[in-house]
Amino acid sequence: MNYRHAFHAGNFADIVKHAALLDLLARLQAAPEPLAVFDTHGGRGLYDLSGDEAQRSGEARAGIERLMTSGDLPPALQPLQAAVSKLNAGGETTLYPGSPLLVAGALRKGDTYLGCELRPQEHSALSETLAGWPAAKTACADGYVEVQKRLPKEGAVLVLIDPPFEKSDDYERCAAAVAAMTRKNPTAVVMVWLPVKDLETFDAFLRETEDAYDGRLLVGEARMRPLTDPMKMNGCALVVANAPAGFEAPLGEICRWVVETLGENGKAEVWTAG
Ligand code: SAM
Secondary structure (H helix, E strand, C coil), rough: CCCCCCCCCCCHHHHHHHHHHHHHHHHHHHCCCCCCEEECCCCCCEEECCCCHHHHHCCCCCCCCHHCCCCCCCHHHHHHHHHHHCCCCCCCCCCCEEEHHHHHHHHCCCCCCEEEEHHHHHHHHHHHHCCCCCCCCCCCHHHHHHHHCCCCCEEEEEEEEECCCCCCCHHHHHHHHHHHHHHHHHCCCEEEEEECCCCCHHHHHHHHHHCCCCCCEEEEECCCCCCCCCCCCCCEEEEEECCCCCCCCCHHHHHHHHHHHHCCCCEEEEEEEC
């Protein structure tokens, strides 16, 4: 396992994923019942954009740093801008929150969070990041297995599945996880993040998930450039099972802003599959 999210923190794909995550959280928190949030692949929870990895990749410079200086953001991106601004005390953007910290900061009394992380070093950084948030717990474990085990059979649940996709079975495991989690808790909202490199791989994942999962999937795609080089991450997509009512519009707004502002001849699309 070589993947280090520190190289990619705050890039266009994090913006899509994290803005959508904050919108989903707010939508699910409109109901009074407590919400249990699960993150199968947590990462370290907090990233230093002035550090060597972020500086070398330049991905945050081309992503969150542009968003932070953007004056007229569409509403669906404003909560992410506010969360990043708060973390940096309104000053220069040198810190970027991962999904665990974004969720921890949004929990209401009675809500819970579990972030899984397989790499011991990343997991210990994650525990440290979340030390001040007692309702946010961590597990140094395989997130696909751990979340399926701990998922309650009923109640309001949001799952983020955000693997590095450095192993070829991640696609298969994501499709199986969507099916198994929604079988265990039929109302669980499950969001998978995927890279878009070439259409064949993405379409194959959608077909496999549609075969395994007996419901509709909301798909948001931010294609940053034409798919001419399948070795590059040309875009990203979010695939959501049990998407709450009204989520389609903000998802479209997020994908469109990211493609139009940060992409090169790309395309944003939202559709329903299954
Ligand atoms: N969700 C995080 C966020 O948005 O801030 C980023 C997660 S990053 C894309 C993927 C993380 O998954 C890496 O830190 C990697 O070490 C970890 N990982 C890889 N395989 C895993 C597995 N089977 N279970 C849990 N974590 C895993």
